[in-house]
Amino acid sequence: MLINETKGRTWHGKVKLADSFFKRFRGLMLVRDINYALVFVLPAETKANASIHMFFMLSDIDVIWLDSARRVVDFKTAKKWRLYAPKKPAKYIIEGPVGITRVLEIEQGDVINWTPSEENEKSVPVKVSLPEKISFEGSNGIAMAESVREAKAEGN
The missing domain is CATH 2.60.120.1140 (Protein of unknown function DUF192)
Structure with missing residues (x-):
């Protein structure tokens, strides 16, 4: 404004x-x-x-x-x-x-x-280490997990 x-x-x-x-x-x-x-x-x-x-x-x-x-x-x-x-x-x-x-x-x-209008912040890619049971290979960018329960348990 x-x-x-x-x-x-x-x-x-x-x-x-x-x-x-x-x-x-x-x-x-x-x-x-x-x-x-x-x-x-x-x-x-x-x-x-x-x-x-x-x-x-x-x-x-x-x-x-x-x-x-x-x-x-x-x-x-x-x-x-x-x-x-x-x-x-x-x-x-x-x-x-x-x-x-x-x-x-x-x-x-x-x-x-x-007063400047609020602008949506742009997302910035970050590297995140994933539990061993999660893989992006052969999934077109969708993370595949054997079990959500197992992935959560390994993350803690």
């Missing part, structure tokens, strides 16, 4: 963070239906770091530039295949579907905050 703390306005959509080089590099390029906001956390507060391009974008977006105090320094609806730079240095950029700036009633100087 995005919150305009100055005006008490809230956008209740999904919010994701672009807080690594690769997430910032990918951004919203080639995303068909942009139905979430992406908050870019930049390494430094400068105009050059906060410049964006709209190459390979499939739709227009609303963009909000914020300084390190999360105050709006610039905002606009960005059109496909163009370049944009904020009027003043920015530490954060919020990109999202057209209409976010209208819902939040954004004006220069407003303080914006956000």
Whole structure:
């Protein structure tokens, strides 16, 4: 969710963070239906770091530039295949579907905050030692056991 703390306005959509080089590099390029906001956390507060391009974008977006105090320094609806730079240095950029700036009633100087949406954690494979009676061989990934009772007994 995005919150305009100055005006008490809230956008209740999904919010994701672009807080690594690769997430910032990918951004919203080639995303068909942009139905979430992406908050870019930049390494430094400068105009050059906060410049964006709209190459390979499939739709227009609303963009909000914020300084390190999360105050709006610039905002606009960005059109496909163009370049944009904020009027003043920015530490954060919020990109999202057209209409976010209208819902939040954004004006220069407003303080914006956000709450990232929870994302499902990805599973990570781990090696686990299995009792001798359990085998994955010849089972298409399904563990085979002679007896559940025996496998439990050996595991203890």
